[in-house]
Amino acid sequence: MKNVFVLAEHRKQHLRDTTWEALAAGRKAAAELGADLTCILLGSNTDGMAEILSKECGKVLVADDPGFETFNSEAFMKALPAILKDRGPFLLVMGNSNSVLDLAPGLSVVLDAALATDCFGLEVVDGKVTATRQMYSYKVNTTVSFKNADRIVLTLRAGAFPYTLSGAESGAREKVASPLGDGVLRKRFVGFVEAEQGDVDVASADIIVSIGRGIGDEPDMDVFQSLADSMGGVLACSRPIVDKNFLPKYHQVGTSGVEVKPKVYLALGISGAFQHVGGIKGSPLIVAVNKDARAPIFRVAQYGIVADVYDVVPALEEKIKELKG
Amino acid sequence: MDIIVCLKWTPDTSEADLAIAGGKDIKKDDLDYDLNEWDRFAIEEAVQIKEKAGGKVTVVSVAPEEAEEMLRESLARGADEAFHVWDETFEGSDGFATARILANFIKERPCDLVLTGTLADDDCAGQLGGMLAAMLDIPSATLVSKIELADGKIRFNRELEGGLYESVEMDLPGLLAVATGLNEPRFVSIRAVRKVANMEIPVLELSDVGLEASQVGAEGSRIAVETMSLPPEGEGAEILTGSAEEAAARLAGILKEKGGIA
Numbered sequence: 129m130k131n132v133f134v135l136a137e138h139r140k141q142h143l144r145d146t147t148w149e150a151l152a153a154g155r156k157a158a159a160e161l162g163a164d165l166t167c168i169l170l171g172s173n174t175d176g177m178a179e180i181l182s183k184e185c186g187k188v189l190v191a192d193d194p195g196f197e198t199f200n201s202e203a204f205m206k207a208l209p210a211i212l213k214d215r216g217p218f219l220l221v222m223g224n225s226n227s228v229l230d231l232a233p234g235l236s237v238v239l240d241a242a243l244a245t246d247c248f249g250l251e252v253v254d255g256k257v258t259a260t261r262q263m264y265s266y267k268v269n270t271t272v273s274f275k276n277a278d279r280i281v282l283t284l285r286a287g288a289f290p291y292t293l294s295g296a297e298s299g300a301r302e303k304v305a306s307p308l309g310d311g312v313l314r315k316r317f318v319g320f321v322e323a324e325q326g327d328v329d330v331a332s333a334d335i336i337v338s339i340g341r342g343i344g345d346e347p348d349m350d351v352f353q354s355l356a357d358s359m360g361g362v363l364a365c366s367r368p369i370v371d372k373n374f375l376p377k378y379h380q381v382g383t384s385g386v387e388v389k390p391k392v393y394l395a396l397g398i399s400g401a402f403q404h405v406g407g408i409k410g411s412p413l414i415v416a417v418n419k420d421a422r423a424p425i426f427r428v429a430q431y432g433i434v435a436d437v438y439d440v441v442p443a444l445e446e447k448i449k450e451l452k453g
Numbered sequence: 454m455d456i457i458v459c460l461k462w463t464p465d466t467s468e469a470d471l472a473i474a475g476g477k478d479i480k481k482d483d484l485d486y487d488l489n490e491w492d493r494f495a496i497e498e499a500v501q502i503k504e505k506a507g508g509k510v511t512v513v514s515v516a517p518e519e520a521e522e523m524l525r526e527s528l529a530r531g532a533d534e535a536f537h538v539w540d541e542t543f544e545g546s547d548g549f550a551t552a553r554i555l556a557n558f559i560k561e562r563p564c565d566l567v568l569t570g571t572l573a574d575d576d577c578a579g580q581l582g583g584m585l586a587a588m589l590d591i592p593s594a595t596l597v598s599k600i601e602l603a604d605g606k607i608r609f610n611r612e613l614e615g616g617l618y619e620s621v622e623m624d625l626p627g628l629l630a631v632a633t634g635l636n637e638p639r640f641v642s643i644r645a646v647r648k649v650a651n652m653e654i655p656v657l658e659l660s661d662v663g664l665e666a667s668q669v670g671a672e673g674s675r676i677a678v679e680t681m682s683l684p685p686e687g688e689g690a691e692i693l694t695g696s697a698e699e700a701a702a703r704l705a706g707i708l709k710e711k712g713g714i715a
Contacts, residue, residue, distance in 0.1 A: 139613070198619070201583075202592055226613050229571070229595045233548075233583025242675035243549070245578050258679060264466040264479055265574050271679045314592040314624040318608070323616025335713055341467070359708065360715025371634030377616065384596075384612050392713030399467060413711045415704065416690060420468045422683070431707055432690035439697040440704075447705035448714055 130216040132158040133189075135208075136169040136181055137223055139199065140320075143177050146223025146284075151185060152291040153250050153284050154221045160252035163219070167299070170207055172197035182299035193306035198317035201231035203308060209238050210307035217278035219257060221250075224283035226384065232283045241279035244272050246402075248288035261285075266401050266424050286383065286406055323386075326378035328362050335361030336390040336411075338381055340404075341368040342397020342418055342437055349374060351438070352396065355445045358452075364388065366404045382407040396437045400425025417441075454508035454602070455564040456499040458532070459555055459585070461489040462516035462523055463575040477678045488523045491570025495631045497638040498600060499568050500531035506602055509533045511562065515543060515554050521654060528649035529641045535652075540659040542666045547674035548580040554669060555581075556588035557662040566607070567628040571595045582630030593628035594621060598635035 134154040137144045151167065158165035167185040169178055174192045182188045191211065195203040212218060220239075222228050224246045236243035249260030249271070259282055260271045274280050330336065337356040339347070356363045363379065370380045381388050382404040389410035396417050398404060405428050408414060416429040419436050426432045433440055464484035474480040499510045512527040513536040514520055524535040538558055546554070559567060567589070569582040579595065586593030596612040607625060610618040612632055623629075659666065667673060693700040708714055 201594070205587070226596055226611070229579050230583065230593070230611070233580040234587035234593060235583075236580075237549075237552075237584050237587035243580060243584075244676055245580055261577070263576055263681070264464070264471060266577060267466060267471055267683070268473070268479060268681055269684055270681045272676045273679050275675055275677065314627070315594065316622045318620040318622050320613075321610055321618040321620055335715055359713060361713075367633065373637070380616075383614050385616055387615065392708060392711055394708070394713070413713065415707070415713075421692075422470065426692075427684065427689035429690040431704065432692050433697075433700045433704060434692060435697050435700065440701050443698045443701035444705055447702045448708065451705055451709050452714060 130163055131218040132161065132163045132165050133212070133218055133220045134165070134167045134185070135220065135222040136167055136177065137199065137225060137227060138171055138177060139227070141173070141177070143180060144223070144225065146225045146228070146286060148184070148291040148293060149286065149289045150221045150223050150284055153289040157219055157221070157250055157252060157257065161219070161255065161257070168208070168211065170196040170204060178301055182301055183295045183297055184293060184299075186297050186299045188299050188301045189304055190301055191304045191306045193308045193311070195306070195308045195311045195313065199227045200313060200315060200317055201227070201234065202313045202315045204231050205235050205238055207307045208235060211304055212239065219280045219282065221282045221284060224285055228283050232281055236281045239279060239281065241281045242274040242276060243281045244274075245283045246285050247282050248285040250282065250284070262402070265399065267422055285402060287409065324376070324378055326376055328379060330362055330364045330379055330381060330388055331386045333362040333364075333388065334391045335359050336364045336381070336388060336392070337361050337394045337396065338364040338366065338398060339369055339396045340366040340398030342399070343369075345372075347374060351441050355441050358445050358448050361390075361392075366398045366401075395425050395429065396441065398425050399423045400428060454502055454506040454566065455511070456502060456508065456566045456568060457511045457513060457559055457562065457564045458492070458495050458499045458527070459567065459569045459581070460492045460496070460512055460514040460523060460527065461570070461573045462486055462514060462520035463489045463573050466574065471683060473681055473683060477681055479681065486519065488526070489570055489573045491572055491631065491633055493638045494633055494635055495568040495570050496527050496530050496532060497636045498631055501636060502566070502600070502602065503531070508565070511536065511564070513538060513555065513558055515539065515546070515551050524654050525649055525652070526641060526646070528652055529645040530639060535654045536657060537654050538657045538662060540669070542659050542670050545671035545674065546669055547676050548576065548578055549584060549675045550669050550673040552581050552584035552588060553673065554662055554664065555585055557664055558657065559585075559589060563626075565625045567591070567626070569628070569630045571597075571630040571632055582628055586628040589628070591626050591628055592623050593630065594623065595630040596632045597629045598632050600629065600635070
């Protein structure tokens, strides 16, 4: 392996934290492979972002084009093969963000590379790269290898590769001409649509009762609202509850919903897919009730009850009322 | 507006007790299989677009024989035709090899729009739509909701992080991998099921999609599973045991102590 490339991700002219996580993973892999580490920044008016990047990475490739401003996957898919063409074998890493979800699969095809998405482990054994990810409702760990070791694209799970910014590098910046050409794209960014605001602010709540798929298809919502009321908390939920219109979107906790930092997070019937868990990392106490003992939520919770939520919740509310006197 | 919807036949593992078989996959004999949940929203979206704009909805799946019930249910949901693509040599295909099979199927059947779900709960990879679009050389997007048609183009929202969306316009033909929750999949009536009971669902094999055995299955795949394992037990939460009453009582005490009761 000759090169480890890290793709910088940005939004609204700011580098996103996924960039630093990818860089941490890329640095580890480059050291173990004895490969060169290079950050790639495709953006518009890139000077500010390039300067920050060059303080963290010894080499930065920069291409500047208005077509890169909004992280349009089509523009990136056009440009990256041209930029990587004459640089030899590579491992390309990037964060597994919602923007990258649009980019990585198609990019792997046009680069003629193998792809593994949402990896939380990256190992080099005898010069061979393996990646570890989850399958089957995020309940099983799978380590995969790559048939063609010379072209690999990996996307990395948020939070799996911790980083600290050092500011210690003074990386060489290589400007490359934008390969976008006339810039005509078949997919065009129109604008951002901001989050809908509601009457409940889950993000600032200290006590959260959160419900998930395990409450069933015809849930008795009053049971959960009543529990939340008795605790002096608010009601939140995971994605399936919003999909089924049981609660509005602004109640949704997770990476695509609201990130929360309550003192106590009580998860009822929530399996704990990483998109959800990504939104509750800041909670000092997570408690889960789920009838599946193997549910991933029990790996992040401090306390758990393995039971049907409807068997536990009324009893819990009663005990809470007793304690309050 | 002719639409092809790609469906995946997946084991329901969300509440099942899983076991590893042979170190490289889970034991699947006792699992229930069904249409991938994300894809149910894709079928509904296709049928709703057809109801507004006319055209034809075709569903297709690369899946073993048992998956016929899923294809038939899709006809009952409003699809006009279904194709069942299966060959023993497809066994062990990764996302790339599966996308190659579907790409060859679609190349023979020009359409305006290809729909898929963004993710599937079995491989949790989210890769098929983007790979397929690249193979077909059409634009694509994932996590899509609020789809609207206008002047031969399509406009939609894409989900970003923290409740933020981006509004995007795309030329057709194109591929959209939809998000869950973008519509409410309809209830399938017994009458609708009866109506499609005798519809023919053609089965296509390896040669029917113009591929060779070396291009599919494990041989045609780009990644290989080295090991599969269940995370070790005993990591994580302290489990409160006893009856629901007893566990609830202990939990109430813990909540009170940690500031969980205001």
